[in-house]
Amino acid sequence: MADYLVSLTIWAALYSLFALGLNLQWGFAGLINFGHVAFMTLGAYTTALLTLQGVPIILAVFCGMIIAACLGLLIGMSTLRLREDYLAIVTIGMSELIRLFVLNEEEITKGAFGVQRYPLPFNINPNPISKITFIIVFTIVAIYALWQLWKSLKKEWLSSQEIKGKSYKPRSQKSILIWGIIAALVIIVLYLNGIISLANYGYKDGLMVFILVILALVYGALEFLSHSPWGRILKAIREDDTVPLALGKNVFWYKLQAFMLGGAIAGLAGSFFAWQLTTIYPTNFEPILTFTAWIIVILGGSGSNAGTLLGAIIYWTYDSLTRFALPLLPFFKSDSQLGSFRIMVIGLILMILMRSRPQGILGKKEELTLGR
Template sequence: MVIYFVFLTISAATYALFSLGLNLQWGVTGLINFGHVAFMAIGAYSTVLLSMQGVPIPIAVLIGAGLSALLGLLIGISTLRLREDYLGIVTIGVSELVRLVAKNEAWLTKGTFGVQGYPVPFNFKPEYPARIGLIIWLTAICGLALWRLWLWMRVETSRLLGGAVAIAFVLTAYICGALSLYTYDPRAGLMLLTLTALTVVYIGLEKLVNSPWGRILKAIREDEEVPKALGKNVFWYKLQAFMLGGAIAGVSGAFYAWNGTVFPDNFEPLITFNAWIIVMLGGSGNNLGTIIGAIIFWGYNSITRDESFKAIFRAMHLDETQQGAFRVMIIGLVLMLIMVLRPQGILGKKEELTLGR
C-alpha cells in the first residue's frame, strides 16, 4: 500500500508538472493547445535514448526540454498568427505526427516495442545518514507545500474543500515517502526528485506570472489589441509562453518515462485532454489550483479502481471495458456541470476566466 501511494504521488506530480505547462499556454496566455502531449513525448524519448548512450541524466533531461522548446518554436512560428481554433487543430495534428514517427521509425525509437532498460535516477541504496538527509529534504518540500496551501485557503472560503483534500494528500505522501526512504525503495527517491522538480517549476512560474512579463501575457489573453496598442510584440510574447510551456512538458516527459515505460501509444491525445481536465478543475490561470486539480484527478482515478468500486460496477453488469468508459463518462459529466455552474473551475477565480472572451 505504501509503495502504491508513492507511485500515485509520482503520477500526480508528473501530471501536475505537465499541466502547469498547459496552464501557462492556455490559462495565462489564452493559447489553445490540443497537442500538448507531443512535448511530453519528445522529452521522454530524448531523455531515455540519450541516457542509454551514456549522456548524464541531468544533461539528457535538459536536452529533452530544449528539444521540446524547439518543437514549440517550430509550431509557434507557423501557427501563432492563426485564430485560436486553427491553432488547436494544428497542435493536435502535430502530436499525432510525433506519435506516428515514434511508432514507425524503429531505428530511432524502437518502434512499437518501446524503449526499455534505460537508466533511472536514484536507482541505488544509500547508507542510513544519506537516507535521513533525504527524509529531511522531503520534510522541507512537504512543509513548504502545507504552508502555501494554508495561506491560499485563508484567502477564500470556497477553497477550503480543495485545500483540505490537498493537505490530506500531502500528509499521506509525506508519511509513505518517509517510510519508503528510510527502508529505501528506488521509487521513493524518484518521488522526492519529482516533487522537487514540481516545487522548482511552481515557484518559478509564480514569479514569472506575477512579473511584468506575466501581466503582458494575461493582457494578451484578455484582448491582444491592448498590448499591441502599447507597443508590445504580441507574437514574440506568445512564442515565449508556448516554448516555455513546451519545455516544462518536456521535463515532465522524463518523469513519465522513469515512472513507467516508453511506448508510442503511451502518448495518445487522451493524455493532453487529461491535462485539460486538470487545468479546468484547478482553475484557469491558477498554478496552485492546477496542482490541486492533478491531486483530485488522480484521487478519483485511483479510488474508482478500488475493489469496492469494481464491485459496484459489476453489480451494474459492466465488463472491464465498459467500466473504463463509465469512469470517463463520469468525468465528462462533472466537467459539463463545472462549465455550467462554475466555469472558472472549482478552485479558480472568475477574473482568470478565458473561455468567455
C-alpha cells in the same frame, strides 16, 4: 499499498508538472494547445535515448527540454499569427505526427518495440545518512506544499467575500473549504506513507522525492513569472491582444515565449514519465494524456498555478478511489464498462463545476478566458 501510494504521488506530481506547462500556454497566454503530449513525447524519448548512449542524465533532460522548446518554436512561428483555432488544429496534428513517427521509425526509436533498459535516476542502495537526507528534503517539500495550499485557499476565500462590495457567497466559500480539506488530507496521507517508504528505500522512493523537488522549483519559478511584468503582459494578451499591441509590446514574441516555455516544461515531465514507466512505447503517448491535462487545468482553475496542483491532486485521488471502490459494486460486468463509467463521472463532475464555478476551484472569474 505503500508502493501504490508512492506511485500515486509520482503520477500526481508528474501530471502537475505536465499541466503547469499547459496552464502557462492556455491559462496565462490564451493559447489553445490540443497536442501537448507531443512535447512530453520528445522529452521522454530524448532523455531515454541519450542516456542509453552514455550522456549524463541531467544533460539528457536539458536536451529533451530544448528539443521540446524547439518544437514549440516550429509550431509557433507558423501558427501564432493566425486565429486560435488554427493553433488547435496544428498542435493536435503535430502530436499525432510525432507519435506515428516514433511508432514507425525503427532505427532510432525502435518502433513498436519501444525503448528499454535506459539508466534511471537514484537507482541506488543508500546508506542511513542518505535516507535521512531524503526524508528531510521530502518533509520540506510537504510543508511547502501545505503552505502554498493555505495561501491560495485564503486568497480565494477573501476574494469571494469582496465581489461587489461585501456581498458574501456562502456556497462558493463552502466548496473552496471542502476541496481544500480534501487536498490537505491527501497531502498528509501521502507524506506519512512516503516517510515509511523512504525508510525502506526503493528506486521509486528516490524518484518521488526528485520529482517533488523539481515540481516545487518549477512552481516557484512560474509563480514568480506570473506576478512579474512578463506575466502581466501575457494576461493582457490573453484578454485582448490589441491592447498590449497598441502599447508597443511585441505580442507575437510574448506568445512564442509562453508556448516554448510551456513546451519545455512538458518535455521535462516527459523525462519523469520515462523514468516512472522504466520502458516507453509509442502507445504510451496517446491524445488522452493531453485531455487529462486539460481536465486538471479546468478543474483547478486556468490561470492559477496552485489550482493546477490542486486539480492534479483531486483528479488522481478520484482515479485511485474509483479504481478500488467501483469494482466492488455489482453493476459492472466488464472492465470496459467500469472504465466508461469512470470517464462519465469525470464529465459529470466537470459539468457541475462549470455550472457552479466556471472559473475552476482556484481560478478567478474576472480572468475567465471562456464564455466572456
